[in-house]
Amino acid sequence: DAGVTQSPTHLIKTRGQQVTLRCSPKSGHDTVSWYQQALGQGPQFIFQYYEEEERQRGNFPDRFSGHQFPNYSSELNVNALLLGDSALYLCASSSEVSTDTQYFGPGTRLTVL
Amino acid sequence: GDSVTQMEGPVTLSEEAFLTINCTYTATGYPSLFWYVQYPGEGLQLLLKATKADDKGSNKGFEATYRKETTSFHLEKGSVQVSDSAVYFCALAYGEGFQKLVFGTGTRLLVSP
Numbered sequence: 158d159a160g161v162t163q164s165p166t167h168l169i170k171t172r173g174q175q176v177t178l179r180c181s182p183k184s185g186h187d188t189v190s191w192y193q194q195a196l197g198q199g200p201q202f203i204f205q206y207y208e209e210e211e212r213q214r215g216n217f218p219d220r221f222s223g224h225q226f227p228n229y230s231s232e233l234n235v236n237a238l239l240l241g242d243s244a245l246y247l248c249a250s251s252s253e254v255s256t257d258t259q260y261f262g263p264g265t266r267l268t269v270l
Numbered sequence: 271g272d273s274v275t276q277m278e279g280p281v282t283l284s285e286e287a288f289l290t291i292n293c294t295y296t297a298t299g300y301p302s303l304f305w306y307v308q309y310p311g312e313g314l315q316l317l318l319k320a321t322k323a324d325d326k327g328s329n330k331g332f333e334a335t336y337r338k339e340t341t342s343f344h345l346e347k348g349s350v351q352v353s354d355s356a357v358y359f360c361a362l363a364y365g366e367g368f369q370k371l372v373f374g375t376g377t378r379l380l381v382s383p
Contacts (some may be wrong), residue, residue, distance in 0.1 A: 190370070199274075199359050200314070200374030213369050246358075247313055248304035249371075257302040257321075259371060261314040 159184060161250050161262035169268045172237050178233045178265045188212075189231040190259060191223060194245040206231050207253065211230030233269075243269045272297045272364040276374035279357075282376035283381050289347040291377045294337075296341065301362040303336050303343040303373070305329075308357045317358070318346075355381045 159267035162181045170176050182189050188207045194239050202215035207224035225231045229250075235242055249259035277292040295303065302321045307315040318327035323338035332347045343360060360374040 163313075182364065188369075192371075197375075199361075199375050200371070202370045205369055217372065249314075252377040256369045257371075258316065258319060260316060261306075 159175035161248055161260055163246075163265050164248055165175045165265060166263070167266045167268075168258050169270065172240060174269075175234065176238060176267060177234045177244050178208050178246050178248075178267070179230065179231070179260060180248030180250075180256040181230045182248075183260050186245075186260070187229050188226060188256060189229065190250045190251070191231070191233045192249065192261075193217075194247055194264070196244070199214040200247055202231070215253060223252050238269045240269050243267060272301065272362060272372055274360050274362055274372055276358075276360045276377050279376075279378035281377060281379050283379070285348055285352055285381055285383055286349045286383075288305055289345070289350045289354075289379070290352050291345040291360075291379070293343045293345065293374060294341050295343065295360075295362050297362055297364060300338075301364050303333065303334070304363070305334055306345070306359045306361060306373075307377070310356075310361065310381040312358065315380040350379070350381045352383055354380045355379055366380075 190205040190235045191203040194200040219234045230257040245264040247264045248262045251258045273296045304319045305317040318329040320327040321335035326335045357376045361371045
């Protein structure tokens with residue numbers, strides 16, 4: 158049973174560029190959440206997608222956007238990258254019957270130069 | 271708003287020592303509580319959870335009890351192993367339908383032989 162997968166593993170961008178990160182949820186899960194984890198900190202909630210719509214959003218600017226596809230996979234897009242966007246981006250999946258129990262992928266390490 | 275506070279690390283122990291990592295929370299309502307573990311270079315793994323007051327979550331020798339009166343969810347293990355060395359995050363699920371996780375800053379555990 159495949160767990161949550163994310164791609165790419167690492168990414169290096171320069172300020173002002175745009176980036177897209179991808180996530181495939183655990184089999185049987187229909188809800189995807191994205192978190193940003195800065196170095197030495199706990200993850201912070203960005204947003205959650207269910208039925209191809211953004212259902213909840215944390216305190217992140219509109220430069221952060223996402224999408225969910227019919228197969229439940231998801232993308233996180235960040236526009237106009239800032240140095241402060243450098244972090245580990247984690248995707249988590251859950252099922253609608255147990256939304257509070259989230260399973261995390263290995264993350265994408267984004268470095269903005 | 272809802273928040274989690276956990277003890278700062280690193281916590282340094284010898285193998286077979288007793289482990290306690292303190293976690294307290296602030297929340298409106300009755301959130302679910304979690305402990306996640308993060309090994310170097312990896313994403314977060316769900317270690318244990320508790321969904322209501324006086325529940326005890328347990329897994330792999332770790333346990334934590336949801337204490338509503340002290341708003342705490344301390345992690346304990348009777349005998350740690352070198353392989354337990356990792357960063358441990360306390361978290362709570364909040365928001366409509368408890369769909370968002372808010373994390374503490376993490377506590378690094380170092381276990382020496």
